[in-house]
Amino acid sequence: MSNNFDYQQLDEIIHSRIRLAIIAVLVSVDEAEFTFLRDKVNATDGNISVHLKKLEDAGYIHVTKSFMERKPVSSYKLSAKGRKAFELYIERLEKLIKK
Numbered sequence: 001m002s003n004n005f006d007y008q009q010l011d012e013i014i015h016s017r018i019r020l021a022i023i024a025v026l027v028s029v030d031e032a033e034f035t036f037l038r039d040k041v042n043a044t045d046g047n048i049s050v051h052l053k054k055l056e057d058a059g060y061i062h063v064t065k066s067f068m069e070r071k072p073v074s075s076y077k078l079s080a081k082g083r084k085a086f087e088l089y090i091e092r093l094e095k096l097i098k099k
Helices: 017-027 036-042 045-057 080-098
Strands: 063-070 071-078
Touching: 017 036, 017 045, 017 063, 017 071, 017 080, 036 045, 036 071, 045 063, 071 080
Parallel strands: none
Antiparallel strands: 063 071
């Protein structure tokens, strides 16, 4: 049985457990605050911050920073580019599984 799937086609930005979890959460909501994402993904502040920055740098998420009662609040939203990348990632995974 020949498997011609090229694993290098998997998006390396998304192909991280934490980043994949972040995107999976953001796909199901309009917007999410930092603490909500941190708690859903079960990561530390520092760890999730690094992954959120990587997703933001790739253009996969948008961040809005504001203040609520003098406290900084960061909200994250999946971008159109991020949604498309996630859909493509899922398609490629399905190809791998079906081989």
